[in-house]
Amino acid sequence: MGEYKGVMTFAEQEDGKIHPVSYELLGKGRDIADKLGVKLSCVLLGFQMKNEVNELIYHGADKIFFYDHPSLKEFDTIRYKQNIVNLVKEEKPEIFLLGATHLGRSLGPRIAVAVKTGLTADCIDLKVDEEGNLIQIRPAFSGNILAHIKTKTRPQMSTVRYKVMEKRERDPTRKGEIIMKDAEVVENSGTNILKKEKAGEVNITEADIIVSGGRGLKKPDDFKILHELADLLGGVVGSSRPLVDEGWIGREHQVGFSGNTVKPKLYFACGISGSSQHLAGMRDSDIIVAINTDPSAPIFKVADYGIVGDLYEVVPKLVDVIGKNKNKVLS
Amino acid sequence: MIHNSGEAANERPNIIVLLKQVPDIEEVKFDTEKGTLDRSSAKAEPNPFDLNALEAGVQIKEKLGGTITVVSMGPPQAESALRDALARGADRAILLTDKKFGGADTLATSYTLASAIKKLGNFDLIICGEKTVDGDTGQVGPEVAEHLGIPHVAYVSEIKKCDKEGFVTVSQMGEYRYLTELKSFGLITVTKDINEPRLPSLRDKLKARKSEIEIWSVDDLTNGADRNKFGIMGSPTSVYKITIPSVEGRRGKIFRGTPDEATKKFVEELEKILKV
Numbered sequence: 001m002g003e004y005k006g007v008m009t010f011a012e013q014e015d016g017k018i019h020p021v022s023y024e025l026l027g028k029g030r031d032i033a034d035k036l037g038v039k040l041s042c043v044l045l046g047f048q049m050k051n052e053v054n055e056l057i058y059h060g061a062d063k064i065f066f067y068d069h070p071s072l073k074e075f076d077t078i079r080y081k082q083n084i085v086n087l088v089k090e091e092k093p094e095i096f097l098l099g100a101t102h103l104g105r106s107l108g109p110r111i112a113v114a115v116k117t118g119l120t121a122d123c124i125d126l127k128v129d130e131e132g133n134l135i136q137i138r139p140a141f142s143g144n145i146l147a148h149i150k151t152k153t154r155p156q157m158s159t160v161r162y163k164v165m166e167k168r169e170r171d172p173t174r175k176g177e178i179i180m181k182d183a184e185v186v187e188n189s190g191t192n193i194l195k196k197e198k199a200g201e202v203n204i205t206e207a208d209i210i211v212s213g214g215r216g217l218k219k220p221d222d223f224k225i226l227h228e229l230a231d232l233l234g235g236v237v238g239s240s241r242p243l244v245d246e247g248w249i250g251r252e253h254q255v256g257f258s259g260n261t262v263k264p265k266l267y268f269a270c271g272i273s274g275s276s277q278h279l280a281g282m283r284d285s286d287i288i289v290a291i292n293t294d295p296s297a298p299i300f301k302v303a304d305y306g307i308v309g310d311l312y313e314v315v316p317k318l319v320d321v322i323g324k325n326k327n328k329v330l331s
Numbered sequence: 332m333i334h335n336s337g338e339a340a341n342e343r344p345n346i347i348v349l350l351k352q353v354p355d356i357e358e359v360k361f362d363t364e365k366g367t368l369d370r371s372s373a374k375a376e377p378n379p380f381d382l383n384a385l386e387a388g389v390q391i392k393e394k395l396g397g398t399i400t401v402v403s404m405g406p407p408q409a410e411s412a413l414r415d416a417l418a419r420g421a422d423r424a425i426l427l428t429d430k431k432f433g434g435a436d437t438l439a440t441s442y443t444l445a446s447a448i449k450k451l452g453n454f455d456l457i458i459c460g461e462k463t464v465d466g467d468t469g470q471v472g473p474e475v476a477e478h479l480g481i482p483h484v485a486y487v488s489e490i491k492k493c494d495k496e497g498f499v500t501v502s503q504m505g506e507y508r509y510l511t512e513l514k515s516f517g518l519i520t521v522t523k524d525i526n527e528p529r530l531p532s533l534r535d536k537l538k539a540r541k542s543e544i545e546i547w548s549v550d551d552l553t554n555g556a557d558r559n560k561f562g563i564m565g566s567p568t569s570v571y572k573i574t575i576p577s578v579e580g581r582r583g584k585i586f587r588g589t590p591d592e593a594t595k596k597f598v599e600e601l602e603k604i605l606k607v
């Protein structure tokens with residue numbers, strides 16, 4: 001294992017724009033690399049992204065491996081995997097991190113198998129023990145527990161959940177090395193993207209304020225009440241699963257284990273009981289507000305603020321009071 | 332024999348569905364103090380997303396014909412999940428069970444499943460759930476694909492087209508929805524949005540009760556597979572501790588009383604939090 005050295009992260013891009021999770025990985029990667037006294041490198045695959053490469057250095061990387069090739073412009077699991085596997089075999093990092101995005105969770109497992117190592121899924125914390133081993137902490141059992149995991153092979157690989165690690169402040173004076181790599185071109189990867197389109201109007205995972213409704217709502221139209229509050233606060237509307245399954249609202253709004261994982265600054269759960277599957281998607285929100293008629297609803301256990309009451313009375317009242325004090329509240 | 336890349340799929344596809352038996356999460360007891368979990372009282376059931384995988388297979392079969400083979404690795408009791416799968420439309424069920432498969436992480440699990448698939452040979456499509464409700468990694472599908480050297484598409488929410496040319500899938504990645512063509516054969520992982528699994532009829536349940544479940548052990552796979560890669564031996568990761576997510580740090584301020592009072596008090600707090 002001695003020959004494996006350094007921390008490497010994967011920089012994810014879409015339309016030539018770096019996904020913010022990549023900067024968070026560099027933030028955490030920097031801490032770990034400093035602790036181990038090793039270098040932090042980063043791999044980027046894309047096409048014509050010269051400016052973005054420097055951003056990775058400004059956010060903490062010492063060295064960038066850049067594969068600049070038209071075949072890597074769009075994500076293709078096999079093409080990406082092949083090039084990263086080549087690099088990991090050459091560079092032998094002791095730690096390799098990817099974002100636990102859809103892309104990272106589709107790509108990471110293939111890399112792990114190809115380099116014959118372990119992969120820990122969807123980590124929410126990473127630490128280093130006295131021997132320099134990576135301690136990986138992740139939710140499992142539908143979010144009911146946290147598993148602490150070690151990996152005996154190298155590299156130690158993890159996918160890391162978006163919005164849990166801190167990125168570093170951008171430092172445009174930081175210097176680093178950019179290494180241009182020749183891409184291995186995979187002609188036929190077996191899949192072919194025919195079309196790509198925006199999945200929905202809202203991207204709930206990026207929202208700072210979410211007002212979610214559950215089965216406490218009586219009919220589809222009543223989402224309007226929640227929209228009013230969300231609009232007033234500059235937020236978006238979310239939902240528990242049953243209402244999505246009923247077709248009351250699009251699935252891009254679903255929060256939870258089989259929907260989106262969110263981490264807004266402010267999360268309102270209106271008429272949501274707080275099942276473990278719902279909590280799995282929102283329990284790390286900065287501030288949780290619960291509105292529920294049942295004082296024993298489990299959602300109150302994780303709430304910062306709870307209002308025991310009928311959402312049909314409380315939410316319009318909130319809209320009213322906040323609206324009147326708008327300048328004061330939303331300064 | 333696994334199809335070579337580029338070769339067209341069978342007109343009547345051979346489909347493999349990977350299905351795991353999991354505990355009913357509502358019945359698992361989590362001990363907050365000790366940081367342990369007790370599955371003993373929890374009823375076992377097929378992983379919910381794997382029923383979506385099976386239903387997707389059944390719908391393809393209804394259209395094109397072919398066969399569905401369900402493969403599961405697990406303890407002998409996992410037989411009941413496979414019977415359920417037979418009742419829901421699978422033609423053949425294989426249980427990989429052996430003490431030596433125990434303690435497997437996703438690398439060893441996927442290696443074991445891939446070894447069984449190689450032994451089965453001829454297939455056109457492998458369908459998995461997006462993740463399980465217990466281990467919850469979502470890694471086994473893409474890892475099986477890598478062991479087999481075949482392409483995969485993850486998070487499939489719709490199969491737009493399936494014919495002898497191949498499959499066209501709809502899947503979501505971040506902000507975008509992709510329409511992806513899987514040219515000849517491969518693996519997909521499906522989300523709950525792909526379908527609503529049908530309930531098996533009583534007749535099918537009774538029939539499944541009498542059907543054969545094939546049991547394969549380590550010795551059935553070692554022709555071609557490396558036994559050191561199974562189970563705990565082949566597993567680089569290990570869970571060494573379990574804790575319960577804490578609610579510490581939550582303010583826990585609950586307001587009761589008339590909606591007027593409660594709302595007023597809450598909005599005073601909200602003013603403070605939105606300022607910082």
Ligand SMILES: Cc1cc2nc3c(=O)[nH]c(=O)nc-3n(C[C@H](O)[C@H](O)[C@H](O)COP(=O)(O)OP(=O)(O)OC[C@H]3O[C@@H](n4cnc5c(N)ncnc54)[C@H](O)[C@@H]3O)c2cc1C
Binds near residue numbers: 255281294297
């Ligand atoms: C594999 C699997 C995956 C799942 N994935 C998800 C997921 O991603 N997201 C998800 O949310 N669920 C998911 N679930 C479902 C989950 O188990 C719960 O069934 C669901 O979260 C319950 O939704 P709810 O809170 O809206 O409804 P309920 O549990 O019925 O709660 C409704 C609440 O509204 C309150 N209420 C009623 N009337 C009012 C009123 N007028 N004013 C205020 N409060 C009122 C009630 O007191 C109650 O607490 C999943 C389940 C499984 C098995």
Ligand SMILES: Cc1cc2nc3c(=O)[nH]c(=O)nc-3n(C[C@H](O)[C@H](O)[C@H](O)COP(=O)(O)OP(=O)(O)OC[C@H]3O[C@@H](n4cnc5c(N)ncnc54)[C@H](O)[C@@H]3O)c2cc1C
Binds near residue numbers: 380437460466472568
């Ligand atoms: C608390 C805890 C945390 C864990 N964390 C990790 C981790 O981070 N990394 C790691 O490598 N291992 C981990 N494991 C081990 C992992 O759960 C097992 O390897 C398990 O056998 C498969 O993983 P999964 O349940 O996550 O399946 P997933 O990868 O979530 O399953 C995806 C799909 O693959 C198929 N599938 C999965 N397992 C089987 C099976 N046995 N038979 C047939 N089909 C199957 C199903 O179609 C399923 O829907 C963890 C285990 C526990 C108990």
